[in-house]
Amino acid sequence: MSETAEGGKPHALLRLRIALPFVLVALIWGSTWYVITGQIDAVPASWSVAYRFALATPAMFAVALLMRRSLRIERAGHVLALLIGLTQFCGNFNFVYRAELHLTSGVVAVMFGMLMVPNALLGRWLLGQQVTARFLLGSAIAIAGIALLLLHEARISPLGGNVVLGVLLAVGGILSASVANVIQANETGRAVPMVSLLAWSMLYGTAFDVAIAWVTAGPPVFPAAPAFWAGTAWLAFAGSVVTFPLYYTIVRQIGAGRAAYNGVLVIVIAMLISTVVEGYQWSLLAAAGAVLGTAGMILALRARQV
Template sequence: MNVLLCAGFVLCWSSGFIGARLGAESAGAVTLLMWRFLPLAAVLVVLAATAARASWRGLTPRDVARQAVIGALSQSGYLFTVYWAIQLGVSSGTTALIDGTQPLVAGALAGPLLGQYVARGQWYGLALGVSGVAVVTAADATAGAGPPWWAYAVPFLGMLSLVAATFLEGRSRRAVPPAVSMTVHCATSAVLFTGLALAAGAATPPAAPSFWAAVGWLVVLSTLGGYGLYWLILRRSGVTRVNTLMFLMAPVTAVWGAMMFGEPFGPGTALGLVMGLAAVLLVHRGERVRPRAGRGAVGATPPATAAARTRSRRPRSASPSPTRS
């Protein structure tokens, strides 16, 4: 997998936690998320109706509806919990640390849900990565007074939402072009957050320049860069590879938060960074080992390829299973 592509993904995804902290200083989560997605969705819809019309050919309403559900999980549900947690007082680094447990959850579920099994060496890497997350979390929690205990469960719910979106995409039978999925995801988030903001009376944006700077930061780096690269790497390399990179988000965000906001960064955070890097190397090295039984490790076969292989085994006269829609 291209090193520059992975590095760009880590930086862009980590920027979302920093942007959430920037925006939290001038507006509530719903207001910030509404104005993050509303202008972007308008631009993408116009492009979809003009320059990108060819990307929509052959897609059915069911394909688009599926992408809307994926967008509601991967953007709306995930981002709302991240922003809410940060506004409750959970630091950007700690929020990223809690989200860093995603690879273990995804790796455990990949076998029964996608038929992509985790090799022994990859499990060692996943365990090391979770240990690194625990080390940095402990260091952050003991650095000073924090939010109420239940606030740490909020980003955990968001992590589960993103895992659900990842597997729903992995079980898709049709590969949707990135331009289409990005448009549908952003339009879905724009509708949901605009509705929430109007209902809460929080649709009016603040006049502070810092608010619009945070919006621009989030649109360019987090949405276009982070989510675009996430789905690209997911389709090219599989679930475990893209989710293993999540182990790097917590230490990178912790460094970023320490530089921009003075959040605590000590030996525990540095140790977690080293453990996260080692975890990524272990998992990627484990991908080179192919099981003899013919069941590839997670990430060795992209989800789209695995789905196509499943379909190729079915008789031509058989109708598609509704559970694989």
């Protein structure tokens, strides 16, 4: 996409009020992929997710009150919040945390760069959004790149067959997040103050998280390590309370297609962090996969209708 949008108007991403939160969200989300790896060592993944949103939920309600947004929403709004809580703040994160038990954080982040594909398909089905031929071509190129990265991961991973399980879990997370991304953009979602919708969604999601954790992992486990709680706080406040309102504001300002450029920057940051702190081993295969994946995503996103 050129520096100017169609009709000669400046590209939305060049406007400071959009560019600054855009970069901030990418920096924070790029870091969260690695932080998650420290949350699943001594604590079952489900409880780690529950702790994250148990901290984030009251903070999001506080943000709504500080912004003087009404927390009273209609029944349809609560139904939507319940669905977003189930898919985004429960299903998505439970799948992601478990996926990182089997794959490096960088690879899971790269896979999530393909969120645009189910978003486009669900958007066309549920919202009537069009999908262009260039978008399909870019998606195909990106999928080829993802396949090379995963092949490299399978060759070097000490977990053997668990790589397949990691991929399946990541796909589950992608599909869950995609459902939430699309349904929040419907008429009901746009009629509710964004921070209020997020607050109720997180509340419902936390309830689901606690229920799943108790059923699958038993009573809660409270680790004594300060590093665990510091990571949980970062994921809750920076990675959830700060980023989700900013990201959904970007989506509403420039559309889901352009906002998805954020995913490309997140991948770059996550892969760099994974290389430095996790010892991610680059090879010609991995480099080719990263180049193809990024190029395909940029091509697809440039073609995505907003």
